[in-house]
Amino acid sequence: MIASELEALSNELARAWRKIEVVHFNFVYNKLNFESCVHRVPLTETMGCVHASTATVAIMPEVDHFDICVDPKDIELRTTRSGPNVNKVETAVDLINKLGIRIFYTERSQLQNKERAFQLLRGKLYEIKLKEQQESIRNQRKMQVIIV
Structure with a gap:
């Protein structure tokens, strides 16, 4: 031990x-x-x-740390025209998760926007999981320690 x-x-x-x-x-x-x-x-x-x-x-x-995996089936990905080439190229990325989380990102390239939007989405999902885990731990403590 x-x-x-x-x-x-x-x-x-x-x-x-x-x-x-x-x-x-x-x-x-x-x-x-x-x-x-x-x-x-x-x-x-x-x-x-x-x-x-x-x-x-x-x-x-x-408690173990957890990895956030984003399933492409759970995401609606849209691209729109934005940035310096607004009349030529769709560079803005609009991600909508099945939980209702929406991330809209506009930079110069669509690839950068897509990577950054997925990174922000994973961060938001991590925060949600962390809050759920902390709430579960708080409830466990309340159940264990009862003031007499």
Whole structure:
């Protein structure tokens, strides 16, 4: 089992600590998943008094990065006349995704416009996937850590 500390913060005045660790082990998420809750941590003073503190534990699986693949069947590609040769060549590119994302790009060459429009579309789709993933993680944390 390999554990590495990602982040450790402490505030002595507020008596608050935050520690994030990554544990690499086979099936570690399945084994530690049920430890997600608020644990009671007894602290003992020098006088022998016991103070009850709590520690909130959230066990989250590490999320993989994802590649964005744009399926040409899901895209409507139109070209229109634009740029310095407005009367001769269709250089502007208009991409419309099935999700309703529309990207219109006008530069000097149609090939540059097409590449740039696809790059912007992949960026927008990546942002959407990232927001969905973050929302899923937020919901998992809320389900795991319930304040009693």
